[in-house]
Amino acid sequence: MVNMERHARHLLLPEVGVEGQQRLPNSSVLIVGAGGLGSPVALYLAAAGVGRIGLVDDDLVEISNLQRQVLHTTSDVGRRKVDSAKETLQALDPNLELEVHAVRLTPQNAMDLLNRGWDVVIDGTDNLPTRYLIDDACFLLNIPWVYGSIYRFEGQVSVFGHDNGPVYRDLFPEAPPSEAVPSCAEAGVLGVLPGLVGTLQATEAIKLLLGHPPSLCGTLLVIDTMAMNFQKLRFEEDPERIEITDLSHAR
Numbered sequence: 001m002v003n004m005e006r007h008a009r010h011l012l013l014p015e016v017g018v019e020g021q022q023r024l025p026n027s028s029v030l031i032v033g034a035g036g037l038g039s040p041v042a043l044y045l046a047a048a049g050v051g052r053i054g055l056v057d058d059d060l061v062e063i064s065n066l067q068r069q070v071l072h073t074t075s076d077v078g079r080r081k082v083d084s085a086k087e088t089l090q091a092l093d094p095n096l097e098l099e100v101h102a103v104r105l106t107p108q109n110a111m112d113l114l115n116r117g118w119d120v121v122i123d124g125t126d127n128l129p130t131r132y133l134i135d136d137a138c139f140l141l142n143i144p145w146v147y148g149s150i151y152r153f154e155g156q157v158s159v160f161g162h163d164n165g166p167v168y169r170d171l172f173p174e175a176p177p178s179e180a181v182p183s184c185a186e187a188g189v190l191g192v193l194p195g196l197v198g199t200l201q202a203t204e205a206i207k208l209l210l211g212h213p214p215s216l217c218g219t220l221l222v223i224d225t226m227a228m229n230f231q232k233l234r235f236e237e238d239p240e241r242i243e244i245t246d247l248s249h250a251r
Helices: 017-026 038-048 063-067 081-092 110-114 128-141 193-210
Strands: 028-032 052-056 097-101 120-123 145-151 154-160 219-224 229-234
Touching: 017 193, 028 038, 038 052, 038 081, 038 193, 052 081, 081 097, 110 128, 120 128, 120 193, 128 145, 145 193, 154 193, 193 219
Parallel strands: 028 052, 028 120, 052 097, 120 145
Antiparallel strands: 145 154, 154 219, 219 229
């Protein structure tokens, strides 16, 4: 049932309207990571009226997170991120169905966690192995997923696996050594950057849920906030991409 007052501004949009808004409460999204990217994604999906949201994260809130992870507050320091996030999101919409998992996504649990009727999976992680794991699991389960990454003042966004479109391994066939890509804790990150990237991820996810083609399928959006430059880079399926039949490649 659509709350006409709560979602009045959506209802005015011809691309959403009553029919589109009615789809959102029946939709479900799994967000892997409740940190910098997961925060704006979860907040905006909940505000949009998505009916079921899942969160996967095994971390605790640290005070250094608060510069960018807007799901959490100072009083949440030391708590599990999924618990803090659940409290915040339920305060935003008490009717939201939340499914939280205080675990790290691994090859051992990925198929179980992702194979629960999710319409879209969103990457809110900060490490490459988990990203390849999401890609392989979503490929096997035929679930589209929205990618986001951040580094200092730069970000990237794309959509993989929509309508049998290109996947992450088409764009990045081989993972570089983990030490070649510093984390936010090692390299730093502009606090507002995850908000920008995460909001774009939420936008693409909502379009998917409404049945509109995502703009970033087969396209990598590259953001440079210092120059305030946005570039779109097209890519296609790699005919030599490794064949994924299980999660052994993601280990």
